[in-house]
Amino acid sequence: MTEKVGVLGKKTPQRTGVERVVNAPLPTVYGKFQAVGYMDHDRGDEQVALVYGELGAEDVLTRLHSECLTGDAFGSQHCECGDQLDSALRAVVAEGSGVVVYLRGHEGRGIGLLGKLRAMALQAEGLDTVEANVALGFPVDARDYGVAAEILRDLGVRSVRLMSNNPRKREALTDNGIRVAEEVPLLIPPCENNITYLRTKRERLDHHLPHLDAVAHWS
Helix, strand or coil: CEEEECCCCCEEEECCCEEEEEEEEEECCCCEEEEEEEEECCCCEEEEEEEECCCCCCCEEEEEEECCHHHHCCCCCCCCHHHHHHHHHHHHHHHCCEEEEEECCCHHHHCCHHHHHHHHHHHHCCCCHHHHHHHCCCCCCCCCCHHHHHHHHHCCCCEEEEECCCHHHHHHHHHCCCEEEEEECCCCCCCCCCHHHHHHHHHHHCCCCHHHHHCCCCC
């Protein structure tokens, strides 16, 4: 915790790191979760972990889900994010316990909603998702998963079975002290609207998407 100078010249504590703020029951169409709310004082983001059942410390079925308004809320077929979130929530319920850490501030791989929409407009003109970010002056992927590791530690989780196709998530958790015991594929059948995007993620961002090999009829 650092200090800042108050209006009367006195130093007052300024919080840093991730703070658990609230734990509330959240009944959903999937099952009854606990929504554990956090404040990331370093970035100013409000975060939430959806916890199902009693979590152990080891090999917890876990999804780190990057916020995607267009996919999660609007059902966009530009990406597979909404379907991945749906599948992850169903999976932890079927497992009997698990956690989905919903990471706000990750919109558009960390470039924000308007940045993502601008990138999507460039993709409609022929650029791929990597080229669009670069053309706009953004990093290819600006996401940071340190906050997710802090949330998992607060929940008492030491190792996870990670639902992800993205090797960078595994690397980030490992670098932040959370062991990844297993990577669980989260493969969503592609559609004509997202096949180019998914192929770019596989070819340029190293996502593990072997099921795309079976799709040959979309150019």
